[in-house]
Amino acid sequence: MKMQTTAPSHTATSNPCKLCSPLGACLVFKGIKGALPLLHGSQGCATYIRRYLISHYKEPIDIASSNFTETTTVFGGKNNLTNALKNICTQYTPELIGVATTCLSETIGDDVPQYLREFKSEQEPNARLPHIVPVSTPSYQGTHMDGFHAAIKSLVTYFAAPLPRTQRVVLFPNMVSSADIRYLKELLADFALDHIILPDYSCTLDGGPWDGYQKIPSGGTSVEDLAKLGGFAFAIELGRSPAGQESASAYLEHKFTLKRYTTGLPIGIQATDEFMQILETISRQSPPQAIREERGRLLDAYADAHKYCFEKKAVVFGEADMVAAMAGFLLETGIIPVLCATGSHNGILKAELEKLSCQSGRSLEVREGVDFEEIHDISRKLKPDFMLGNSKGYSIARKLGIPLVRVGFPIHDRIGGQRILHLGYRGTQQLFDRIVNTIIENTQAQSPVGYTYM
Numbered sequence: 152m153k154m155q156t157t158a159p160s161h162t163a164t165s166n167p168c169k170l171c172s173p174l175g176a177c178l179v180f181k182g183i184k185g186a187l188p189l190l191h192g193s194q195g196c197a198t199y200i201r202r203y204l205i206s207h208y209k210e211p212i213d214i215a216s217s218n219f220t221e222t223t224t225v226f227g228g229k230n231n232l233t234n235a236l237k238n239i240c241t242q243y244t245p246e247l248i249g250v251a252t253t254c255l256s257e258t259i260g261d262d263v264p265q266y267l268r269e270f271k272s273e274q275e276p277n278a279r280l281p282h283i284v285p286v287s288t289p290s291y292q293g294t295h296m297d298g299f300h301a302a303i304k305s306l307v308t309y310f311a312a313p314l315p316r317t318q319r320v321v322l323f324p325n326m327v328s329s330a331d332i333r334y335l336k337e338l339l340a341d342f343a344l345d346h347i348i349l350p351d352y353s354c355t356l357d358g359g360p361w362d363g364y365q366k367i368p369s370g371g372t373s374v375e376d377l378a379k380l381g382g383f384a385f386a387i388e389l390g391r392s393p394a395g396q397e398s399a400s401a402y403l404e405h406k407f408t409l410k411r412y413t414t415g416l417p418i419g420i421q422a423t424d425e426f427m428q429i430l431e432t433i434s435r436q437s438p439p440q441a442i443r444e445e446r447g448r449l450l451d452a453y454a455d456a457h458k459y460c461f462e463k464k465a466v467v468f469g470e471a472d473m474v475a476a477m478a479g480f481l482l483e484t485g486i487i488p489v490l491c492a493t494g495s496h497n498g499i500l501k502a503e504l505e506k507l508s509c510q511s512g513r514s515l516e517v518r519e520g521v522d523f524e525e526i527h528d529i530s531r532k533l534k535p536d537f538m539l540g541n542s543k544g545y546s547i548a549r550k551l552g553i554p555l556v557r558v559g560f561p562i563h564d565r566i567g568g569q570r571i572l573h574l575g576y577r578g579t580q581q582l583f584d585r586i587v588n589t590i591i592e593n594t595q596a597q598s599p600v601g602y603t604y605m
């Protein structure tokens with residue numbers, strides 16, 4: 152029952168198992184109604200992030216940039232930021248602008264909150280300005296998940312103010328798919344909970360066709376709801392906060408004394424049971440029959456497919472919370488997550504895997520702060536049957552001659568990444584069926600005589 156964390160064989164990073172910090176912040180701002188993300192830095196950062204988000208979500212994604220030049224880099228970006236804000240207000244008339252910094256503006260030490268104060272004081276007294284929420288996202292010391300959590304925290308600290316208590320619930324879903332957010336909304340409604348989800352990009356990043364171009368797609372958490380956060384009674388946070396950092400729900404708890412619940416991503420029976428228990432406690436209602444039936448079908452499927460799963464080996468990689476949840480789920484099915492890897496370096500994965508290692512009595516190889524070269528090196532020795540993670544692992548899976556089951560973000564080489572359901576009994580069921588069918592399909596493909604059912 153030990154956890155292995157052997158040192159990497161090289162020091163340089165090549166193809167990191169993480170993405171850029173302001174990307175996570177942009178995703179959060181895309182989940183706010185009437186909001187536009189603005190990157191304070193060079194144009195290339197906005198282009199890279201737009202490209203990444205568009206190739207996963209297959210939706211038009213506007214992200215503004217303050218367009219640094221050589222001069223800006225030497226003398227500071229205040230004028231560029233001011234011009235960008237004015238242009239956005241004229242062209243988009245947004246309700247909110249989320250200003251995320253990039254490596255360059257952080258490196259030269261631009262004081263964005265001060266620039267914003269000066270910008271506001273320079274406007275006409277009766278000018279109607281959007282909310283402008285800054286977030287510091289230096290990518291050289293964080294990942295897309297750090298940017299994601301930092302943007303949520305900035306929104307909460309900007310909006311939450313003391314208000315009379317209501318029985319409302321705010322759910323922080325973590326960086327999950329648009330389909331996951333829709334499913335969470337359905338679940339909360341099943342338990343008759345008056346709720347908001349922060350962020351909610353279930354429609355903004357997975358909507359229907361438009362009659363004309365929408366500069367800012369409809370949907371998202373409204374600023375009116377954000378302004379009421381200080382009166383909410385409950386917060387649920389999916390995923391674990393990095394050690395030593397206060398999450399948005401922890402901030403609400405200590406500032407406004409709401410009741411806070413945290414749990415891992417609800418993937419697998421045990422993790423979903425824990426989430427359902429929270430919903431039951433808050434709502435004082437038992438899960439509806441339909442949810443209990445979904446759980447029963449999933450248990451039945453585990454039993455049906457055990458012969459295909461038992462002792463199969465998987466390499467799991469991606470965001471720490473997602474990897475930890477996937478590892479817990481795989482262990483329930485008899486599949487061994489022989490390597491669990493993430494590009495983050497915040498202790499979440501190690502802490503969660505230590506618990507799983509103790510529960511299961513399995514020795515699990517865990518790596519934080521890894522790149523794909525290291526994942527490849529370790530995987531070659533472990534001889535896994537398949538990989539479970541995002542599209543960035545495809546080249547390794549190809550070299551190893553094993554299948555990649557795509558989950559999480561980014562999924563560039565398939566359609567529907569935003570519609571993959573990971574969460575709850577229902578999402579686990581879909582994931583489980585995909586994994587088992589992948590194992591069967593690969594066995595058929597590798598067999599010299601084929602395998603079929605006559």
Ligand code: SF4
Nearest residue numbers: 171196199253254290
């Ligand atoms: S320079 Fe920094 S902020 Fe810009 S794309 Fe690269 S990692 Fe992201």
